[in-house]
Amino acid sequence: MSPDFDVIIVGGGPAGLFCAWELSRSDLSVLILEKGDDINQRTNLTSGLGGAGAFSDGKLTLSPETGGHLKDYLGEEATCELIDYVDRLYLEFGAPSKIYGVGDEVEPLKRKAALSGLRLIPVPIRHLGTDRCRAILTKLKEDLGNNVSIAIETEARKVMVEEGTVKGVETGGGQRLSCRYLVLAPGREGASWLSQEARELGLSAENNPVDVGVRVEVPAPVMAPLTDVLYEAKLEYFSSSFDDRVRTFCMCPEGEVIVETTGGDDPVTTVNGQSYSTKKTPNTNFALLISSNFTKPFHEPIAYGKYLARLANMLSGGVLIQRLVDLKTGHRSTQERIERSIVQPTLPGATPGDLSFVLPYRHLTGILEMLDAMDKLAPGVTSRHTLLYGVEVKFYSYRLSLSSVLETEVGNLFAIGDGAGLTRGLVQASGSGVVVAREIMRRAK
Ligand SMILES: Cc1cc2nc3c(=O)[nH]c(=O)nc-3n(C[C@H](O)[C@H](O)[C@H](O)COP(=O)(O)OP(=O)(O)OC[C@H]3O[C@@H](n4cnc5c(N)ncnc54)[C@H](O)[C@@H]3O)c2cc1C
Numbered sequence: 076m077s078p079d080f081d082v083i084i085v086g087g088g089p090a091g092l093f094c095a096w097e098l099s100r101s102d103l104s105v106l107i108l109e110k111g112d113d114i115n116q117r118t119n120l121t122s123g124l125g126g127a128g129a130f131s132d133g134k135l136t137l138s139p140e141t142g143g144h145l146k147d148y149l150g151e152e153a154t155c156e157l158i159d160y161v162d163r164l165y166l167e168f169g170a171p172s173k174i175y176g177v178g179d180e181v182e183p184l185k186r187k188a189a190l191s192g193l194r195l196i197p198v199p200i201r202h203l204g205t206d207r208c209r210a211i212l213t214k215l216k217e218d219l220g221n222n223v224s225i226a227i228e229t230e231a232r233k234v235m236v237e238e239g240t241v242k243g244v245e246t247g248g249g250q251r252l253s254c255r256y257l258v259l260a261p262g263r264e265g266a267s268w269l270s271q272e273a274r275e276l277g278l279s280a281e282n283n284p285v286d287v288g289v290r291v292e293v294p295a296p297v298m299a300p301l302t303d304v305l306y307e308a309k310l311e312y313f314s315s316s317f318d319d320r321v322r323t324f325c326m327c328p329e330g331e332v333i334v335e336t337t338g339g340d341d342p343v344t345t346v347n348g349q350s351y352s353t354k355k356t357p358n359t360n361f362a363l364l365i366s367s368n369f370t371k372p373f374h375e376p377i378a379y380g381k382y383l384a385r386l387a388n389m390l391s392g393g394v395l396i397q398r399l400v401d402l403k404t405g406h407r408s409t410q411e412r413i414e415r416s417i418v419q420p421t422l423p424g425a426t427p428g429d430l431s432f433v434l435p436y437r438h439l440t441g442i443l444e445m446l447d448a449m450d451k452l453a454p455g456v457t458s459r460h461t462l463l464y465g466v467e468v469k470f471y472s473y474r475l476s477l478s479s480v481l482e483t484e485v486g487n488l489f490a491i492g493d494g495a496g497l498t499r500g501l502v503q504a505s506g507s508g509v510v511v512a513r514e515i516m517r518r519a520k
Contacts, residue, residue, distance in 0.1 A: 078253040080106045082515055083244055085231040086260035087111075088126020089501050090492025092215055093161070094258055094508030099220030101516045106254075107223065108246065110230035110265075114213050120347075121264045121337050124227065125212040127493070128501050132327055132349045133203030133211075134307055135170065135502050137162055141198050141309065142500030145507060148479050157506040162201065164505075168214045169207060171352075175200045175306035184304060184452075191451035196309040204352030208501075234259070234272050240486035256487045256515045260508065261494040263337050263470045267377055269494045270473045278484050279476040283496055284366035285376040286469040287383055288321075289430065289442060290346045291361055292418055292462040295329045297455035298359040302328040307361075312448050314441040319365050321445040324469075326361035331421035332464055334394055343384040344393045346422070346464045356421050362467045365441045380468040386433045387466045391426035395433065395466075399446070400459035402430055402439070416460040430465045469499070480514040481507060489514075 082098060084091045087109035098105050109124050117123030120130050139146040139154040146154045166172070181197045188195035203211060216225075230247035234257065243253035261269050273280055301308040307326040314321055330350025336342050348360045387395050397408040398416055406412075408427040413420065431439060442463075450457040474496030481489050481497070491497060491507035498504040 078243065078255055080104045080252065080254045081519065082106070082256045082258065083108060083252060083254040084258045084260060085244065086126065086262055086265060086492070086494065087124040087225065088260060088262045088492060088504065089128040089212070090262070090498070090504040090508040091126070091258070091260035092212060092508070093164070093505040094260065094491065094512045095219055095223045096215055097509045097512030098515065099218075099223055101519065102222060103515070103519055105223040106252070107225045108229045108231050108244070109225065109227055110247070111228070113227050114209065114216060120333070120335050121262065124216065124225065125209060126262050127264070128504070129209045129212050130205055130349065131208055131501060132205060132325060132330065133208040133501070134325070135162060135165055135201040135203065136500055137174070137199040137201065137502065140196065143498030143503030143507070144474070145498065145503050145510075148477065148481065149510065154506075157509060158502055161502050161505045161509065165201070165203070165211060168211045168218075170201055170203055170211060173201070175202065175304065178304075180304045184301065188310060188452055192312065192448045193452060194311040196311060197305065198307070198309055200306045202306050202352070205349045206351050206353065231261075234276065234488065236276060236485050236488070241488040255519075256489065258511055259488070259490045259495065260492045263493050266470050266473060266494045266496070267341065269475075269490065270377065273475055273483075276485060280496075281474050281476070282373055282376045283474050285379050286364040286366050287380055287434070287438060288362055288364040288467050289434070290332055290348060290464040290467050291363055291446070291456075292332055292358050292420065292464070293456055293458070294418055295357055295359045297458075298326070298328065298453055301453055302326065302359060310449065312445045314444045316440045316444065317437050319367060319437065319441045321363055321365050321441045324362040324364050326359065328359045329355040329357070330360055331356050332360050332425075333422065334424070337470060341381070343381050344388050345384050346394050346467050358418060358421055360421070363442050363445055364467065364469065365438050377470050377473060380470055383433060383466050384468050390432060391428055394422065394425040394464055395428040395430055396420055396422070396425035397428060397430050397463050398459065399457060399461040399463060402463060403443070405431075413462075416462065418460045418462050420462055422464065425464055430463060433465055481511050482514070
């Protein structure tokens with residue numbers, strides 16, 4: 076009996092959508108299962124057609140060194156070609172032509188960073204902005220071929236496997252859909268689900284380091300010497316106390332701090348940032364994340380991240396906010412102190428409190444050391460008014476074992492994007508979808 080579909084894709088984020096778009100060039104029948112709402116109806120930040128990508132800040136980082144591990148599977152040259160291909164598609168669907176992070180002004184900043192004890196990693200960046208992200212992914216969806224169907228509000232629950240080969244997927248409503256190829260692209264929203272399924276199927280995996288930290292908010296002019304040239308200053312520091320790697324992540328010039336709820340059936344509230352191409356705020360925000368490897372083996376990176384997020388949720392009902400001066404002097408921030416600050420929070424719903432009740436001493440030490448180093452490069456970063464929000468956690472700590480074409484140890488079962496721990500950003504997530512689509516088209520010939 077022929078299967079219901081040639082290809083089923085679980086998750087309609089950038090990884091799933093780019094996979095489907097590439098498959099539009101074939102006559103294979105394709106079904107996307109997306110547990111959230113359609114792209115123009117959704118309100119959830121991380122779930123719904125377009126995935127986390129639809130509300131992301133939309134920085135396209137055009138380098139194989141950032142935003143994922145594709146280079147480990149494809150090699151550097153093929154990854155660069157793939158990034159070019161994906162970038163051209165984003166341009167075709169409406170990305171702006173300006174690229175940050177290239178040109179003569181970058182080298183002096185690198186030198187200044189080195190003198191401050193920081194490594195500046197310049198990356199060519201195209202900035203879409205949150206508003207354009209959704210518009211671009213909508214156009215991509217509209218451009219999908221007639222061979223692609225989308226089932227909205229349909230959750231994949233169980234991967235069906237027989238004799239080492241994938242057979243299909245069972246939905247939350249109990250429907251059993253058969254297919255020849257199954258592509259899992261559930262993003263961070265479905266990372267816990269994917270790791271659970273992988274465990275049940277006996278798939279091997281390794282753990283990425285756990286990335287946890289805070290989001291920092293300063294007046295935009297403080298960061299302008301960096302952000303005007305680079306848009307996002309990717310800075311790396313190794314703490315002198317513990318030798319931990321601390322890095323900036325997702326810088327949002329003139330952006331806003333936002334709340335993110337992830338984790339499917341077992342959600343936690345964390346913090347993130349975004350900026351629009353037109354609407355501007357007086358502040359710039361960025362995350363400071365610490366990568367920790369803990370013990371070896373360490374089996375529960377996602378649970379660890381959730382545990383810290385839960386502590387912040389328990390104390391604040393969501394997100395905690397604290398002035399830097401209060402953290403340094405051992406005081407809980409209060410509403411009154413925050414109101415006196417010259418940096419007014421762009422996330423007004425955050426609860427004033429004390430981050431030292433949430434983050435381990437080792438993490439806080441790394442964060443404070445890094446802020447001191449950054450202050451030499453961008454004076455004002457350690458002002459008493461600087462705001463810290465907690466916690467920011469990146470749930471891509473689980474990394475499935477995949478072949479060079481991103482196939483799992485089960486035949487014709489592929490895993491792509493952030494949920495597989497393979498990528499951490501729009502370009503590589505989208506690119507991973509293209510890789511798998513091409514492989515499926517090659518096999519199906
Ligand atoms: C606020 C914010 C800002 C960001 N800014 C940037 C940025 O500036 N630059 C950048 O490169 N990246 C950014 N990112 C990250 C970027 O959005 C992700 O890397 C990218 O979206 C990952 O794509 P994905 O397709 O793997 O997963 P996602 O985009 O997370 O999509 C996964 C989809 O799968 C669905 N799903 C999950 N489980 C199931 C299931 N069991 N059944 C059916 N559907 C399921 C989810 O509902 C979701 O819609 C940002 C993310 C956020 C949240």
